[in-house]
Amino acid sequence: MDLKTTLRSRPMRYGFSVASVLLVTFVFTLLRDRTNATTVALAFLVMILSSATFFGRNPALVASFIAMLCFNYFFLPPFHTFTIGDPENLVAWAAFTLTAIIAGELSAYARRRARESERLYAELQAAFESATEAEALKQSEKLKSALLDAVTHDLRTPLTSIKAAVTTLLDSEGGHRTIELDGRERAEFLDIINEETDRLNRFIESMVELARVEAGVASNAGRLANVEEIVFTALDRAGRLLGDHKVRIDLEPELPLIHVDARAIAEVVYNLIDNAVKYSPEGSLITISAKAHGNVVIISVMDEGHGIPEELRERVFEKFVRVAGDHAKGLGIGLAIARGIVEAQNGIITARPGENGRGTKVILRLPIGGE
Numbered sequence: 001m002d003l004k005t006t007l008r009s010r011p012m013r014y015g016f017s018v019a020s021v022l023l024v025t026f027v028f029t030l031l032r033d034r035t036n037a038t039t040v041a042l043a044f045l046v047m048i049l050s051s052a053t054f055f056g057r058n059p060a061l062v063a064s065f066i067a068m069l070c071f072n073y074f075f076l077p078p079f080h081t082f083t084i085g086d087p088e089n090l091v092a093w094a095a096f097t098l099t100a101i102i103a104g105e106l107s108a109y110a111r112r113r114a115r116e117s118e119r120l121y122a123e124l125q126a127a128f129e130s131a132t133e134a135e136a137l138k139q140s141e142k143l144k145s146a147l148l149d150a151v152t153h154d155l156r157t158p159l160t161s162i163k164a165a166v167t168t169l170l171d172s173e174g175g176h177r178t179i180e181l182d183g184r185e186r187a188e189f190l191d192i193i194n195e196e197t198d199r200l201n202r203f204i205e206s207m208v209e210l211a212r213v214e215a216g217v218a219s220n221a222g223r224l225a226n227v228e229e230i231v232f233t234a235l236d237r238a239g240r241l242l243g244d245h246k247v248r249i250d251l252e253p254e255l256p257l258i259h260v261d262a263r264a265i266a267e268v269v270y271n272l273i274d275n276a277v278k279y280s281p282e283g284s285l286i287t288i289s290a291k292a293h294g295n296v297v298i299i300s301v302m303d304e305g306h307g308i309p310e311e312l313r314e315r316v317f318e319k320f321v322r323v324a325g326d327h328a329k330g331l332g333i334g335l336a337i338a339r340g341i342v343e344a345q346n347g348i349i350t351a352r353p354g355e356n357g358r359g360t361k362v363i364l365r366l367p368i369g370g371e
Contacts (some may be wrong), residue, residue, distance in 0.1 A: 044071060224258070260367070
């Protein structure tokens with residue numbers, strides 16, 4: 001049995017309370033010639049308050065009764081009798097007794113209220129944790145539902161287009177033609193199939209890359225890489241996406257080599273170009289720039305779209321976070337993937353407004369080789 005359990009037992013609570021009073025009596029009996037009744041009374045009160053605090057009301061009441069008897073018998077003349085000779089001592093004895101009882105009661109009451117407060121706090125904490133857990137589960141379910149809807153949309157849209165194009169082509173072939181197509185129209189349907197297949201492939205690649213980033217296996221085995229090659233690799237791949245958008249390339253001459261995985265960073269730049277195309281008007285300008293600054297090279301992609309609200313400029317790099325009104329334009333994982341890749345290369349990625357506060361400028365800061 002440990003000490004805490006021992007002190008909680010009924011006999012021990014009463015025993016310690018009475019023993020504390022007897023100890024005070026013994027000590028002050030030895031010192032009676034050098035102390036007065038007031039000092040003894042205060043010592044008894046301290047023991048009674050301690051009993052009330054640690055052991056409860058009833059042990060404190062028993063202690064106060066024993067203290068009253070000891071105070072009268074040993075410390076009020078005539079000594080060793082229960083007779084009180086001086087009326088002033090009778091008043092002192094009565095005051096001590098009432099004070100001891102009231103102080104013990106108040107201390108015990110405060111102790112009970114403290115225990116009740118602790119119990120209520122524990123209940124409130126448990127209720128709060130339960131509510132928080134329920135809210136977390138609710139949010140998780142909502143996120144799963146939103147993710148499922150988005151994934152379904154991003155898979156179904158290209159598949160629907162491919163199915164329609166293939167069906168049309170099949171209906172135009174064979175001996176039971178229901179649709180007549182010339183060579184140009186047939187080529188257009190084949191282009192649709194090709195573009196939507198690429199779109200589907202990009203979507204699957206994005207999901208795989210996100211899984212790699214979250215698993216912590218995003219490539220970080222960098223080598224010295226040429227910034228110009230990275231930018232033009234991304235641009236070549238994004239050629240089909242650009243449509244009527246204009247592109248301006250602003251690369252500082254003789255840029256130093258950077259210590260990164262060139263393929264991974266080209267993927268990031270491609271992703272930023274893809275976003276710039278999605279979220280800016282047809283015919284608007286997309287600017288890709290790069291310059292050296294200190295021990296990093298800064299690569300940026302800027303569009304002329306509606307921009308990102310200030311409160312979302314950090315959150316857009318989280319999974320499934322999209323700017324209001326962009327719900328039909330993806331899952332909101334592209335920038336999350338980009339951040340994972342860039343940080344794995346010891347780089348930094350941020351978003352800020354474009355020139356004159358128009359559009360969005362996403363900035364990569366990547367370490368120069370040898371740094």
